[in-house]
Amino acid sequence: MMTESLMVVGPLLIVAVGGLAMMLVDAFSTQKAELSIVSAVILLGAAAMSLGLWFGGPEATAPGIIGSYLAYDGLAHFLDLVICGSTAVASLLAGGYLREHRIERGEYYVILLFSAFGAMALARAADIITLFIALETLSLGVYGLVAFRRASPRSAEAAVKYFLLGSFASAILLFGMALLYGATGLTNLQQMSVFIRNGAAPPALVFAGMLLTTVGMAFKVGAVPFHAWAPDAYQGAVTPATTYMAVVVKAAVFGAMIRLLVDALGDLSIANDSAGWPPALLGLSVITLVVGNVAALVQKDVKRMLAYSSISHAGFLLLGMVAAWKLGGGLGVRSVLFYLAGYAVSNLLAFGSLIAAGSYGKEATSYEDLAGLGRRHPWLAIPFSLGILSLMGFPPTAGFFAKYYVILAAVQGGGALLWVAVIAVLASAVGAYYYLRVLVYLFMKQPEKDAPVAVPMASGYVVAALVMAGYFVVRMGLTPGAYLALAADHSHHDANLDWTVFLIDAGVAVVGGAIAAAIHTMRRREQAGEAAPEVAG
């Protein structure tokens, strides 16, 4: 009985216990342990378990006491998959990056695991108490990761800015939740939605609570005009932490948004085309799309450009969120979830390539650093271009279908959504400029004479991460149907979905990554072996 009931939160337990175990290993190991691969294995294990739970987890035997605080539906399992998979790749990237730049310490991976635990709990929060605690577990971990490079003033500055604005946002969100609690006397989101549907809640309190929670969430996902922290935090943090932040925080917070806004506060009496959160979110979506894409045009730093790009992606997701409400789940929620997965793999690939392009002493951060990289190192330029094209939404990549499904859902929603969809397409066209600029620098420019050239790092971990992310960018771009079916909302399971497809995909990605890393390491050893006599001679 006990074991069955804990099964439904199994992925959470794996990550939490794994994190604790890693703390012990780090404290007692005398030589440097390979913590990055250990944490990646823990996270991939949790991802495999959430895939198993998606296909016939013991939903019927799950107890009410867990269920009233942590949901265990298709949405939760899918987001677990996205969060654990992305964090595993981010942890491999960190393994390469931190070692290369001589700042590797064990606590990075421990914080990463606990923060991922918070993200998973946030995506399945069924009660505002869980929602708040999970959000803080996630955020406190990310503040630590951003501040990780202790000797760098930029890192400290980014962490202070992110910490202050993040805590401010949490306080606003919390005040909103307190008002929602006051309006209903309930903390459980589902009971809250029933209570509101019955018209028993004072509308003034509900509206005030809704406003504050929406603002708090908008802060966390970096929607304009609450995005001021994002470019600074993205630029100042160590790049693997930026990757994690860009991917996982968005996935988890949008998951919580579906539960809080669409499910709990989605009743037509308080949320409709002219009142409540849907028009507010649509407005935020429009300015986020426009400002995010336009501001990205003028950036000189690639990490900052990717930060504004992630802001513009938040605009797309906000549109998908309103479509999810309008369509009452179905394609709307599917499109948001698929977008989160496609956005995750594209960003992992783009940031991973950026990490791989630099080495100790010279990181690749500006456009100039990338000049001529395609000529000098074509093997690195291929995944980089693929990631950038996917972020741009170029077919056939995951990013293209992500945008396609959100726009399809918005068109089905009709009304004002249609116009926002048009704006979204136009804004993406503007966005193509700054994405293509990366490709121009990669393939058509040459570095200035005497400028310091960023030399790509040699790390098997990073190669493995790039292969894994790249596989899914192409896979979800070529045949997105299976993944759209996997991105089911709540209990809308497709019983005919074949689970072997996903198992094979995961296997191919992991094994492919391992083989690529092995080949890479062997070739590097050979080269080192060839180079050594020359030096001696």
Add this chain to the structure above:
Amino acid sequence: MQIGLGTYLALASVLFTIGAIGFLTRRNVLLQLMSIEIMLNSVNLTLVAFNRWSPGAPGEWMLQGQVLAFFVIAVAAAEAAVGLAIIISLFRLKNTVESDRADLLRH
């Protein structure tokens, strides 16, 4: 004057506004952190007051509001610990805790 839910909510709103204004106008990072703490405590006051005079489920002695208030206290402590650590690391590197002087990251 009758002391009831309205009184507490008014006090909480005033505290929340003071905290928000303090956060937005102050440039000293420590004072901004203190402003956030004031905001969190105003939330606690709101939660406990609503728990006592809940308009939602009258007569039922549910304690979620007070439980959440305890969690908020615990989380606020954790947040202060992380925040002060980050502020100390900023102070070590830049010898200042003024957020205006943290301007390395502009383009």
